[in-house]
Amino acid sequence: MGTILQRSGIADEAYDVLYRFLGPLRGSLAVSTILISTLFAATTGIIGASVTAMGLIALPSMLKRGYNKPLAAGTICAGGTLGILIPPSIMLIIWGVSAQVSVAKMFIGAILPGILLSMLYIIFILVYSYLRPEVAPAVSREETSRYSRSEILVKFLKTFVPFILIIVGVLGGIFFGVVSPTEAGGPGSLFAIILTPVYRSFSFKMLKEASPQTVQITSMIIYIFIGAKIFSRAFQTIGFGDVFTQFILSGDDMHFTSHYHMDPLLIGEYVCIFLQTSFISPPFAYAIFYLKGVAGEELSTRDIYYKGVIPFLVLQLIGFSICLLFPEIIMWPVSQMKL
Numbered sequence: 001m002g003t004i005l006q007r008s009g010i011a012d013e014a015y016d017v018l019y020r021f022l023g024p025l026r027g028s029l030a031v032s033t034i035l036i037s038t039l040f041a042a043t044t045g046i047i048g049a050s051v052t053a054m055g056l057i058a059l060p061s062m063l064k065r066g067y068n069k070p071l072a073a074g075t076i077c078a079g080g081t082l083g084i085l086i087p088p089s090i091m092l093i094i095w096g097v098s099a100q101v102s103v104a105k106m107f108i109g110a111i112l113p114g115i116l117l118s119m120l121y122i123i124f125i126l127v128y129s130y131l132r133p134e135v136a137p138a139v140s141r142e143e144t145s146r147y148s149r150s151e152i153l154v155k156f157l158k159t160f161v162p163f164i165l166i167i168v169g170v171l172g173g174i175f176f177g178v179v180s181p182t183e184a185g186g187p188g189s190l191f192a193i194i195l196t197p198v199y200r201s202f203s204f205k206m207l208k209e210a211s212p213q214t215v216q217i218t219s220m221i222i223y224i225f226i227g228a229k230i231f232s233r234a235f236q237t238i239g240f241g242d243v244f245t246q247f248i249l250s251g252d253d254m255h256f257t258s259h260y261h262m263d264p265l266l267i268g269e270y271v272c273i274f275l276q277t278s279f280i281s282p283p284f285a286y287a288i289f290y291l292k293g294v295a296g297e298e299l300s301t302r303d304i305y306y307k308g309v310i311p312f313l314v315l316q317l318i319g320f321s322i323c324l325l326f327p328e329i330i331m332w333p334v335s336q337m338k339l
Contacts, residue, residue, distance in 0.1 A: 001166070001185065003210040004192040005043050008201040010163065014039065017159040019061070019139070020152050027129030027136040029067060030075045031122050033058040037079025038118045041086040042167040043192070045093075047279055051080030051287050055294035063298060068135035070307035071128070073299055077287040078121050078312035081279045085272060086114035087171060088185070095268050098232065102265070104174050108337055109269045109330045111171070116329065117276065117319045124315055162198055166191045177337065269330045273323055276316045280309040 014036055022028035033054055040050050054076045062072040084091045087107035096103035129136035170188040173179040179187075196202035235241055279287045282305045291304060323329050 001043050001170075001188040001192045003049070003213045004189065004196065004206070005040070005163075007206045007210045007213070008192075008196045008199065010195065010199050010201060013199055013201075014159050014163055017152070017155050021156045022139075024138045026133055026138045027125045028139055029058065029062045029065060030071060030125045030129070030136055033062070033075050034079045034118055034121045034125065037076075037082055038086065038114070039163060039167065041082040041084075041114065042088075042171065043188075045083065045088045045090045047080050047084045047286055048290055050083035051076060051290040052294055054080060055291050059291075059295055059298065065139070066137045069299055069303040071125075071135050073291060073295075073304040073308035074310075074312045075121070075125065076291055077280045077285075077304065077309050078315070079118075080287050080290070081276050081316075082114055082118060084279065085110055085117070085276055087111060087174070089272070091272055091275065092268075095272060098229070099264060099268055101268055104177075104180065105265055105334050105337065106268060106272075107171070107174055109265060109334045110272065111333060112329045113269070113273050113319065113323050116322060117316060120315045120319050121312060124311060128311075159199075162195050166195065263331075265334065266327055266330060270320075270323065273320050276320075277313055280316075281313055282306070282309075285309070 018032040018035055019029055022032060025031070036058070037050055037054055040053065058076060059072055062075075063069065083089070087110060089107070089110060092106040092110055093103050095101070096106045125136070166188060169191060170184045173184050173187070193202075193207075196206070279285055282288070288304050288309065292299065292301065
């Protein structure tokens with residue numbers, strides 16, 4: 001489903017429409033990047049597809065219009081990491097299977113934290129763009145005047161309604177217990193294929209390119225899962241698990257776990273939310289490497305590492321802290337599931 005939406009150009013079309021819809025708003029291109037990344041995250045489950053796609057689609061547009069390079073880089077990297085948190089996240093699947101926690105509940109519990117991070121990114125971009133207009137120039141009125149507001153609104157609805165219906169259909173089926181996460185992937189992929197003629201982007205070449213990419217991604221996930229099982233089994237067999245557990249429980253200030261009485265679902269969600277920081281934190285970060293590979297000489301490593309991702313890394317920690325203080329953000333949607 002994700003590779004079809006990427007290869008068919010539907011994500012590219014959605015970005016262009018959203019950019020025109022927001023009009024002469026400071027930081028509109030960066031905000032559009034976060035919004036599209038949030039939608040794209042709900043169809044991919046991985047970081048690579050989101051960062052690569054937005055690096056190819058959003059980065060040239062922002063740099064062409066005079067955006068600050070670190071802001072553009074940080075926006076794409078942070079938005080791309082949502083692909084590993086917002087369902088159907090591969091990370092949530094691997095955690096759920098490994099920890100024997102319901103994958104469906106992991107999916108539903110991660111929705112609001114993902115939206116929370118997306119909102120924090122957008123608020124930061126708007127405030128930063130307002131305080132420093134030179135880092136994110138507003139779109140010129142000449143460029144926005146090519147279409148009337150009514151034409152832009154109609155194009156916006158035509159573009160986003162089908163896109164959102166796929167996401168609602170997949171996640172809604174899981175939420176109401178109609179299908180399992182694995183089963184939801186089938187109709188989701190079918191709807192994505194059906195959607196391509198609506199955007200006039202269907203071709204057998206697109207299907208030919210999307211199919212092997214899907215197999216490659218799926219194979220990678222299987223290898224990761226096998227490696228994780230081997231590591232965890234070896235880890236437990238030699239006794240490191242017991243040693244680590246005793247170390248954690250030995251501290252007087254470590255009783256927040258209530259000695260194994262914390263909901264394993266909540267623990268899993270906290271771990272997966274906090275792992276967002278690992279994908280953009282120097283010196284090693286997948287999102288940074290993906291973007292650098294796409295951008296080439298357009299962005300220096302310094303633009304991405306030290307100036308670009310640091311503000312968004314802080315925002316991720318703030319989002320994690322909010323979820324710690326208000327666990328209902330995670331548990332309330334889970335409690336409403338029809339399972």
